Structures are given as C-alpha cells and as structure tokens.
Amino acid sequence: MAGTxxxxxxxxxxxxxxEARRRAQAxxxxxxxxxxxxxxxxxxxxxxxxASRQWVSDELTQAAQVVADxxxxxxxxxxxGLWRRTTLVVWCAVALSAAVQGVGAFLGPGWTTARTAGLxxxxxxxxxxxxxxxxxxxxGGVPAPVIGEDNRLSTSRAVxxxxxxxxxxxxxxxxxxxxxxxxxxxRRRVLAGLALQRGAGLLTVLALSCAVAVVVRRTVALxxxxxxxxxxxxxxxxxxxLLTDDDGRGSFTDVQYVLVNAVALVLxxxxxxxxxxxxxxxxxxxxxxxxxxxxxxxAGKHAEGGRPVVLSVVRAREAGDLDAPIxxxxxxxxxxxxxxxxxAQTPDRPARTTVRIGSVHVHVPLVPVVGGxxxxxxxxxxxxxPVDVEPGRVEVQVITASGAETNRYAIDVVD
Numbered sequence: 001m002a003g004t005x006x007x008x009x010x011x012x013x014x015x016x017x018x019e020a021r022r023r024a025q026a027x028x029x030x031x032x033x034x035x036x037x038x039x040x041x042x043x044x045x046x047x048x049x050x051a052s053r054q055w056v057s058d059e060l061t062q063a064a065q066v067v068a069d070x071x072x073x074x075x076x077x078x079x080x081g082l083w084r085r086t087t088l089v090v091w092c093a094v095a096l097s098a099a100v101q102g103v104g105a106f107l108g109p110g111w112t113t114a115r116t117a118g119l120x121x122x123x124x125x126x127x128x129x130x131x132x133x134x135x136x137x138x139x140g141g142v143p144a145p146v147i148g149e150d151n152r153l154s155t156s157r158a159v160x161x162x163x164x165x166x167x168x169x170x171x172x173x174x175x176x177x178x179x180x181x182x183x184x185x186x187r188r189r190v191l192a193g194l195a196l197q198r199g200a201g202l203l204t205v206l207a208l209s210c211a212v213a214v215v216v217r218r219t220v221a222l223x224x225x226x227x228x229x230x231x232x233x234x235x236x237x238x239x240x241x242l243l244t245d246d247d248g249r250g251s252f253t254d255v256q257y258v259l260v261n262a263v264a265l266v267l268x269x270x271x272x273x274x275x276x277x278x279x280x281x282x283x284x285x286x287x288x289x290x291x292x293x294x295x296x297x298x299a300g301k302h303a304e305g306g307r308p309v310v311l312s313v314v315r316a317r318e319a320g321d322l323d324a325p326i327x328x329x330x331x332x333x334x335x336x337x338x339x340x341x342x343x344a345q346t347p348d349r350p351a352r353t354t355v356r357i358g359s360v361h362v363h364v365p366l367v368p369v370v371g372g373x374x375x376x377x378x379x380x381x382x383x384x385x386p387v388d389v390e391p392g393r394v395e396v397q398v399i400t401a402s403g404a405e406t407n408r409y410a411i412d413v414v415d
Contacts (some may be wrong), residue, residue, distance in 0.1 A: 005311050025067055025070075067346075079136065083141025125301070148217075151237055166269065254297070268282055308400050332382070336406065340376060353400055394411060
C-alpha cells in the first residue's frame with residue numbers, strides 16, 4: 001500500500017480515495033481563501049478588475065471540478081463496499097432475533113412452534129435480502145431500492161419498504177407455522193389468522209404507504225419537469241436524508257411521517273406477542289393517524305420548492321462610480337429568488353449558473369470570500385454585460401445549476 005505522512009493515497013482502496021478527496025477539498029479551501037485575499041492573482045491582471053475576477057473564477061471552477069471528481073470516485077468505492085456492511089447488519093438482526101427468542105423461551109413457557117416459525121422466517125428473509133444486495137451491490141446493496149434519483153434516501157420509499165418487509169416477514173411466519181402445524185386444528189387456526197378482517201388495518205397502512213411512495217415520485221418528477229421544483233443530485237445518500245430537506249435542514253413533514261409510521265410499526269411488531277397465530281390487527285385509530293400523517297406529508301411535498309424568479313435588474317455601482325445607464329462592459333445586479341438550488345452548495349454547482357443576456361450566455365463568475373462565495377448567491381447575481389450584446393432592449397434570464405430557467409426580464413443597453 002502506498003502511503004505518505006498524510007495517509008494512504010492508493011487510488012483503488014477506500015482509504016486512498018477518501019484521502020484524495022480530503023486533500024482536494026483542503027487544497028480548494030486554501031486556494032479559495034488565498035484568492036479571496038488577493039494572493040496569487042497575476043500582476044498583469046491586477047489593473048483590470050473584470051479580467052482578474054474572470055481569472056479567479058476560472059481557477060476556482062477548475063479546482064472545484066477536481067473536488068467533484070474526487071467525491072464521485074469516493075462514492076463509487078463506498079457504494080461497492082456498502083452492500084457488505086448492510087448485509088452484515090441484516091444477519092446481525094437475525095442473530096439478535098434468535099437471541100431474543102432464546103431468552104423468551106428460557107423465561108417463558110419454553111420453545112414453541114411460533115418461535116421456530118419466527119426464526120425460520122427471519123432466515124428466509126435474510127437470505128432474500130442478501131441475494132438482492134448481491135445483485136445491487138454497485139448501488140449500495142440493501143438500501144438501493146430506497147435511494148431516489150437525486151442520490152438521496154427517499155423518506156416515502158423507506159417508510160413503504162419498512163411496512164413491506166414487516167408484512168412479508170409476518171406472512172412468512174404464518175406460512176412456516178402452517179407448514180409445520182402438527183394437526184388439522186392448528187392449520188385451521190393459522191388460516192383463520194390470515195382472514196381479511198384480522199389484517200384489514202395492517203393491509204390498509206401498507207397500501208397507504210406504498211401509494212404515498214408512488215404519488216410522491218410522480219409528483220416530484222412532474223414538478224421538476226415543469227420547473228416548479230429544483231433538484232440537484234447529492235454527492236451520496238445519508239441517513240439524515242430521511243428527516244431533512246435537500247439543503248440538510250430538518251423537515252417537519254418528513255419527521256412527522258417517519259415518526260408516526262415508526263410508532264405504528266412498533267405497535268404492529270409487538271401485537272403478535274399477544275396473538276402469534278395471525279396477522280397483527282392494528283387498531284383503526286392508529287390507521288387513521290398514519291393516514292393523517294400521509295396526507296400532511298403529501299401536502300408538504302406538493303407545496304415545497306418553487307420556480308426561480310428574477311424580480312429586478314439594475315446596474316451594479318461601485319463606490320465612486322457615477323449613476324449611468326447600463327452599457328456593454330458594465331456589471332449588472334440581478335435580484336430575485338432561487339438562483340442557488342437546495343443542495344447546490346458544493347463548489348462545482350454554483351459554477352454552473354448561467355445568465356442569458358439577449359442571445360449571449362454569460363457564466364456567473366465565482367467571487368470568493370473567506371469561507372465561501374459572495375457570488376452567486378440565492379437572491380443576487382452579479383455578471384458583466386459582454387460586448388457581444390447588441391445595444392437596445394434585451395431580455396435577461398437566469399439558468400440555475402439544476403437547469404431551471406427563470407422568467408425573462410427586459411433591460412435597456414445603451415451605446
């Protein structure tokens with residue numbers, strides 16, 4: 001293994017790609033802060049604020065692209081190893097279940113047919129999950145079905161997957177009990193436990209959670225296509241995605257949806273302790289509670305986001321400048337909202353923001369400050385008016401890092 005004082009640098013191992021990513025990020029932060037202080041700008045460009053700003057922006061854009069490449073390389077390696085860790089968690093859960101069953105048998109009436117069925121069902125479920133994780137190992141293994149198109153863990157899919165897994169496990173338990181039942185009376189008792197009136201509440205919650213997952217996916221896709229919602233791909237999925245929005249801030253609708261369904265799932269898990277010979281009968285009050293939570297979650301998904309908008313465009317004025325109309329070569333200040341999409345705070349994303357002035361596309365220059373960027377910002381963009389823009393009435397439109405376009409705003413450019 002190759003190594004330095006700073007740690008492993010092997011490109012093919014997790015430690016190597018992690019160290020390469022850390023070094024690239026550290027180099028970028030150091031370079032950004034140096035340029036923000038004016039260190040490293042060529043002397044030949046010092047006399048021209050516009051030229052020096054463009055040079056700084058190009059330097060930072062290239063450095064940000066290196067960081068993005070390192071992050072993607074780390075994510076590819078991490079996903080290839082994640083499936084083993086998640087599979088290990090599944091089998092640890094099976095071992096924990098066996099230990100709990102053993103303790104219960106020791107403290108209770110002894111080992112029963114229901115305990116045997118529960119253990120065998122856990123083994124079958126673990127084998128199925130292991131096979132699925134193996135097939136989807138390049139996408140993270142077990143978590144692959146709940147990772148959305150934006151590379152974040154989907155709250156609606158995770159909740160639906162939890163209910164699907166629990167219902168499948170419960171049915172497997174009853175199937176094993178039916179297979180090993182010693183006589184016809186026990187088989188009739190197990191079949192009675194599968195009656196619709198017994199599991200109506202559980203099946204209603206399952207259908208509701210699956211419907212929410214499908215509706216949310218369709219709603220988000222339609223809103224993104226209509227440019228009423230901005231989505232930027234995340235670097236990697238995180239467990240916190242289940243409780244936060246794309247910006248990493250806590251989301252009330254997501255938190256309450258996860259919390260209510262987690263409580264209902266715990267109730268469904270402990271109900272078989274009372275009657276292990278059938279589907280858990282969820283009280284209809286709990287079913288109604290999950291329905292209210294689902295409606296709240298769907299309403300929140302429909303209301304979030306919004307199209308970026310340009311409210312006004314003015315000539316940017318520095319100290320000492322005279323008031324004047326907008327001319328080619330001047331800087332303009334675009335004021336509005338939604339210019340930096342949620343989750344687009346990584347260095348390479350702001351560099352994709354573009355402004356269309358007439359028929360000319362202008363890339364928004366990165367203006368560094370210590371610890372971040374002054375431009376672009378979510379509510380203000382500053383760009384120069386290129387000399388290729390013809391004098392007269394022209395339209396200004398912002399294209400964000402997510403690809404969404406704002407409304408067109410007309411300005412007058414004079415000779």
